Amino acid sequence: MQQHSDRQRLIVVGNGMAGINTVEQILKLAPEAYRITVFGSEPYPNYNRIQLSYVLEKSKSIDEIILNSREWYAENGIELHTGTTVTQIDTAAKTVETADGAIAPYDKLILATGSKPFMLPVPGADKEGIVGFRDIADCETMLEAAGKYRKAAVIGGGLLGLEAAKGLLKLGMDVTVVHLLGELMERQLDPTASHLLQQELELQGLKFAMGKKTEEFLGGERVSGIRFGDGSTLEAEFVVMAVGIRPNVELARESGIATNRGIVVDDLLRTSADGVYAVGECNEHRGVSYGLVAPLFEQGAVLAKHLCGVDTAPFAGSVVSTQLKISGVEVFSAGEFMDATDLTVVRMHDEWRRIYKKVLIRGGVIVGGVLVGDSSQSARLQQWIRTGAVMNDEYHAIVMGTAAAPAGSGAAELADEEIVCGCNGVTKKMIVDAIHERELTTVDEIKLATGATRSCGGCKPVVEQILKLTLGDKYDSAAAKQAGICDCTPLSRDEVVAAIKEKGLITTKEVRYALDWNNKEGCSKCRPALNYYLGMIWPQEHADEKDSRFVNERMHGNIQKDGTFGVVPRMYGGVTTPEDLRLIADVAVKYNVKLVKVTGGQRLDLLGVKREDLPAIWSDLGMPSGYAYAKALRTVKTCVGSQFCRFGTKDSMGMGIVLEKKYERLDMPAKFKMAVNGCPRNCAESSTKDIGIVGNEGAWEIYVGGNGGIKARLAELLCKVRTDEELIEIVSAFMQYYRETGKYLERTSDWIERIGLEKVKAVIVEDAPGRKALADRMEAALEQVKEPWQEILDNPNLRERLFGEIRVPAVGPKE
Amino acid sequence: MTREQLEAEGYRLAGTVEQFPERIGKLLRLGAIEIAVFKTTEGEIFALENRSPGPRGGTIVDGIVSGEVLYDPICDWRIGLADGAVQAPDRGQVAAFPVRIVDGDVYIGRP
Structure with missing residues (x-):
């Protein structure tokens, strides 16, 4: 390790979003400038405090909201002390002292101590069961309380209070929001918007006690209720205080640095002490302490540039915008929001659809806006407010929904230096450059590369527009949309699968409710996909949902364009007998089949079978289903091989039959084809199969x-094996790995390009214990499969449910 | 309303509510006409002619039911169960048959 004794020493007190964002920006501008040490009181690395409400709702784990892992600190040479509180600053000697007595010298010091919840100073406020909502520890207390108590009260009807209340509601508590004033979020919304929001939340099950001043907490050691100024009381076994935040100024004040409500800073974030800066919620700039993330990051950007000697415009305050992050309620507010005599207001209030939109204009310039019930144009509105756009007919039509928003035009209008992601200070140019330089094609990739959309996600529509605009014809809307598995949810396949495992969801309905699908009954895309994922994750517990199966898999035949079906019985390895051929011919005649086709998978398709005849034809055939309709193993194509062929070195027919019998009927992400060849002449065409096996000496x-x-895609060599047992273990592990990581309907050809052949080799070939575990899980899954034709024949209820018909004479019966 | 009165209005008894499984279409043959009958999660029953409105033809009885919408199994269009109208961006119409439920019995009328 190199010693950097020539570098200046930078100490950051506070390991939260504002402090670390400043550090990140310093590292980008001048990675060699400082030796950086970070002290944080919490035991975690920097996490996304905005997303604590997701942790509370259990839609994200703590790990998922960590923004900078411990490895990140190490890789960037940052000394991190978590669980360490700085107790004293000696501004003359330029040193800080920690609670354990250690002393560290600095050249520059950044105070990013954040804020704490303001606790109402009323009698009983120190009782057990009363908490703030500020950090991971609070979240854990709340999660624990939800398991033990039922009646909760949240004091404060602002953004944070409502997020906390909704989280507790979702955890099954009976929640009342207590608010001092008559309107919720009165600092961001006008009365109309507030009332609409309150109605929405009441529909979701929240209760409200409005206009109530908390005077005392009742109970013994633990809180049992609240008494209000009007003498009324509310039962509450658990109370969250969310009435506001207080900047953490104690350290600065005791060290002789000027403080007011917050630590006083100038436009370059300088405090009264030389070399000491304050950034984020702990400071007070021109009389304002900000409590939202975007202004804090704007401050961080100014401070980073200043510390790195880069020219910067001073911080001159921020337009604050707010987006409520609770599911099912769309609320957005930016800039001014209350009517005033010098303002022109565009207002739309649709009481039936419960939508409210308001744009405030001063001297022709858009200065604020409120959206409730439909915040689809929030990114655009925010951009107009930030840039001081002049209202015109086009903008009016867009925001009021009377004209379709022109695709991409918002992005085209943006200047290069315009900040797109206010949370992370990412400009349009940074995104465009990243798209070009790193050949990015999705919003997720842009998030990883630039940080845009990483925090609140509000800028995602604009980022997507920029992507579209930059790529032009190369823009692939399917790839871009891959975030959500369908229009019912913004969650990706991996997020859905992780949540199914983590929350133990076993029906598609549970998934749609627990993960808050916007269409609670799902659609033709997600229903079959969820049914597959659930069966893959819970082979024993999940019961197949016929109503979520596509017609072919529900009826176990291939529907044709005239409503008849194709019936393909199994013919393992493409090998049959004269007796079976005779039986198939007889059945084809009996049911007046329209055509008999030899398929590409070496078997026979009886086409034109009537829907009502399906069970009978299966019964007469007495053969298993060939699964020619399914997202499952179709066939194992074989060549003649060593049994007869003079070139054959391996028994390809024998191995093909073994494989087809072993893996038939198991649900896969998409259809799956195999081939086994007895020699490298490859007569069974291994190179175009999901798994193609070629026998050698x-x-x-x-x-x-x-x-x-x-x-079309040629198969690639995974590995060579000597024995049949090794072959089967590799095939099992490969198929199971694909089942566990593939997206529904994604063929192995796309899957392997997404995962990478090297990764697949590492998992299947090089990791013997991992391969064994995959093969074992495959065996467990195979134990659950049933022959579907016989199952329907044996189960009269199932047969009636799927095939039962009702016949009614056209003329009513005479009695 | 009695069965006689309903039949006088052109309704025919199709069975009991319990005979129709949720979200799985039931084929009903009214003389030579094929009708696809659907029961939603909410227990509402709707009847549409069993004919895809799409350009490729086919039947709709085995489509996926989501709320009061049917996804056409052939062309994946969205068809309103209540009125048989194809929803945007596609256009088309399936004949919808009126349904009456009286004392747990399901009657299907003329479109």
Whole structure:
């Protein structure tokens, strides 16, 4: 390790979003300038405090909201002391002292001590069961309380209070929001918007005690209720105080630094002490202490530039915008929001659809706006307010919803230096450059590369527009949309699968409710996908949901364009007998089948079978279903191989039959085709199969990821094995890995390009214990499969449910 | 209303409410006409002619039911169960049959 004794020493007190964001920006501007030490009282690295409400709702884990891992600090040479509180600053000697007595010298010091919840100074406020909502520890207390108590009260009807209340409601508590004034979020919303918001939240189950002044907390050691100024009381076993925040100024004040409500700073974030700065919620700039993330990051940007000697415009205050982050309620507010005589107001209030939109204009310039019930134009509105755009007919039509927003035009209007992601200070130019330089194609990739959309996510529509605009024809809306598995949810496949496991969800309905689908009944995209994921994750517990199966998989036949079905019985390895052929021919005649087709998978398709005849034809055939309709193993194509062929070195037919019998019927993300060849001449065409196996003298070669369909792709060599047992273990592990990581409907050809062949090799070939575990899970899944035709024949209820018909004479019966 | 009165209005008894599974279409043959009958999660029953409105033809009885919407199994269009109208961005119409439920019995009328 190099010693950097020539570098200046920078100490950051406070390991939260404002402090670390400043550090990140310093590292970008001048990575060699400082030796950086960070002290934080909490035991965690920097996490996304804005998303604590998600942790409370259990839609994210603590790990998921960590913004900078401990590795990040190490990689950037930052000395991190978590769980360490700084108790004293000696501004003359330029040193800080920690609670354990250690002393550290600095050249520059950044105070980013944040704020704490303001606790009402009323009698009983020190009782057990009364907490603030500020950090992970509070969140944990709240989660614990939800398990033990039922009646909760949240004092404060502002942004934080409502988020906390909704979180507790979701955890099953009976929650009342107590608010001093008559209107919720009165610092961001006008009375109309407040009332609309209150109605929405009441519909979701929250209760409200409005205009109530808390005077005393009742109870013994633990709180049992609240008494209000009007003499009324409210039962409450658990109380969250969210009436406001207080900047943490004690350290600065005791060290002789000028403080007011917050630590006083100038436009370059300088405090009264030389070399000492304050950034974030702890400071007070021109009389204002900000409590929202965007202004804090703007401060961080100014401070970072100043500390790195880069020219910067001073911080001159911020337009504050707010987006309520509670599910099911769309509320947005930015800039001015109350009527005033010098303002022109555009207002739309649709009481039936419960939508309220308001744009405030002063001297032709848009200076504020409020959106409730439909915040789809929030990014655009915010941008107009920030840039001081002049109202015109086009903008009016867009925000009022009377004209479709022109796609991409918002992004085109943005200047290069315009900040798109206010949370992370990412400009349009930074995004465009990243797209070009790193060949990015999705919003998720932009998030990783630039940080845009990482915090509140409000700028995602604009980022997507920029992506679209930058890529032009290369923009792939399917790839861009991959975040959400369908229009019912913004969650990606991986997020859904993780939540299913973590929350133990076992029906598609539970998934849609627990993960807050906006269409609670789902759609034709997510219903079959969820049914697959649930069956894959819980092979024993999940009961297949026929109503979420696509027609072919529900009826176990291939529907044709005239409403008849194709019936394909199994013909393992493409091998049949004269007896079976005779039976198939007889059945085809009996049911007046329109056509018999030899398929590409080496078997016979009986086409034109009537829906009502399906069970009978299955019964007459007495053969298992060939699954020619399913997202499952279709066939294992084989060549003649060593049993007859003079070139054959391996028994391809024998191995094909073994594999087809072993893996048939198991649900896969998409259809799955295999082939086994007895020699490298490859007559069974291994190179276009999901798994293609080629026999050699003394070895099997295993090729994967081939596809002969819409997007042709040649299979690539995964590995070579010697024995049949090794072959089967590799095939099992490969198929199971694909089942566990594939997106529904994603063929192995796309999947392997997404995951990477090297990664697949590492998992399947190089990691023997991992391979064994995958193969074991495959065995557990295989134990659950049933022959579907026989199951329907054996189960009269199921048969009636799927195939039962009702016949009614056209003319009513005469009695 | 009695069965006689309903039949006089052109309704035909199709069965009991319990005979219709939730979210799985039931095929009803009214003479030569095929009708697809759907019961929603809410227990409402709707009847549409069993014919896809899409350009490729086919039947709709085995489509996926979501609320009061049916996803056409052939073309994946969204069809309103109540009125048989295809929802935007696609356009089309399926004949919808009126349904009456009296004392747990389901009657299907003329479109």
